[in-house]
Amino acid sequence: MKLLFIGSRLYDDIDWYVRSKNIESVLTESNEEAINLDLPDQVFIVPRGMDGPKQVALMQKVDAIVPLIGIDPPLIDVAHMKEEVEEEYGIPVVAAGVRAVELTSNKIRTKEFYNDIGVVTPNYQILSSPDELELEFPVVLKQGEGQGGKDIKIARSMEDVKEYFEKFDDALCEEFIEGSEISIEVLGFKGEYVALPPIYKGETTLEGTHPLNKVKTGPCMVDGLDNNLVQHTAYKVAKNLASDGIFEMDFMYSAKKDQLYAIEVNTRPNGTRYLTTATCGINSLCELVNMAAGEFSLSDISDRLEYHYSTEIPIGDYEGPDVKEPVKSFQANDFVVHGPAGYQRVTARADSKEELEKLVEKLI
Incomplete structure (x- = not known):
């Protein structure tokens, strides 16, 4: 082939x-x-x-x-x-096909899509001037397009909103959700979809800490949150997008309101893929190869699912023990080093929390 x-x-x-x-x-x-x-x-x-x-x-x-x-x-x-x-x-x-990309590449269209399929998302407004703001502070200001936290500002006052509009002519404004940040990968091909275990990315902060600077863990373990709900909701989103490949979705869970909120969805490989692989043994990029080779099936993934505790830690430059070949595979390693020099991260896994803590101590 x-x-x-x-x-x-x-x-x-x-x-x-x-x-x-x-x-x-x-x-x-x-x-x-x-x-x-x-x-x-x-x-x-x-x-x-x-x-x-x-x-x-x-x-x-x-x-x-x-x-x-x-x-x-x-x-x-x-x-x-x-x-x-x-x-x-x-x-x-x-x-992903044209419809799926058009719905997910623009945050406003994504919001409308969530509303259309009955998935809860934070309240929002489209602002063309600060005077139109009706939501209570703090609020999150975004542009319709962009990734990796680009052009996002958490506004605590009208002065913050006016400052944002000094740079932009309009904004997607949504309520700030205090709670847990969660990511999940869904794989889809020819009408079949499987949601992999959710990943915990830390708590929301008013400072808007970038996800790359947070310690992440898998599987997601948040008091009061049923991971089955996250997987079911992610599956519903992917099913309605009706396309192929990798879907990476971001959610927020508010313990105060006991509510899961859908934030955004991307139709591309994502930054939590190493944690997902470490946690459950399913590598989403390898599954793209399986799809191309005609070897992708839900039953096969179910048979290969593993159960580990994992964590991802930003370290700058890695100086720990050598990684076995192949260096990007958890089949030969209990940890993987990834990211560019100066911004490297270690993703490690073990069969218990205690073993994971010992491994992390050895690595960093």
């Missing part, structure tokens, strides 16, 4: 798995100085956009295409390419 992968930045996460399945790998990348270009069997440097990857896919006669894109802007181009290539050439593209 021959697969085309689009984008090299995440390829080292799955190179070991692709090789273990004897898959011939072809990769396209627009940056000739990008990382991981030495790993695939063939690499083609192409212009930005999806025309280059499409032409390479046809020229190389690949069996399927797996986009490995972890940022939002290219996703709509990928979605349009998916629909064209699948319809005209019969080549499967393991990615």
Whole structure:
């Protein structure tokens, strides 16, 4: 089997798995100085956009295409390419379709989508000026598009709102939820969906602490919250998006109100994927390969589910014990180091909380 992968930045996460399945790998990348270009069997440097990857896919006669894109802007181009290539050439593209990307790439559309399918989301307004604000402080101000905390501000006063409008002409304004931050991955392919264990990302703060700077744990264990509710809600969202690939969803749980709130959903690989893999043994990126190879099934995932305690800790630069090969695989390791130099993180797992604490002490 021959697969085309689009984008090299995440390829080292799955190179070991692709090789273990004897898959011939072809990769396209627009940056000739990008990382991981030495790993695939063939690499083609192409212009930005999806025309280059499409032409390479046809020229190389690949069996399927797996986009490995972890940022939002290219996703709509990928979605349009998916629909064209699948319809005209019969080549499967393991990615979200146009409708799903359009609903999830804009936070306002996502809010409307949640309301349409009956999923609870924080109260919100669309503001074109500070004077329109009706919600009580504190509130969260966002732009319709953006990821990774970009252009988000927690406003505690009207002065904060006016300051935000010095930079932006409008804003999505939603009530600030005091509580627990939760992420969950859902895998979907050809109408089948499975929600993996939820991950705990810490408590909300008025300072707006970035998720990369928080210690995260898996599985999610929050007093009063039933993880089955998180999985059921995430499944409902993915089912209504009716698309393929990885869905990463963010939720908030308010213990005061005993309410789970849906915040946003992304149709791409996400930052908690290492924790999910550590917690349950299912690697979402490897499952994209399985989808492309026609080997994805809910029963298979159910049979392979594992149960571990895990944590992810930001460390800057890792100086602990060496990781076994393959370095990005929990099949050979009880911990994985990931992230760029200066911003590295360690994700570790064990079969009990006590064993996990001892492992973390050894690593950091």
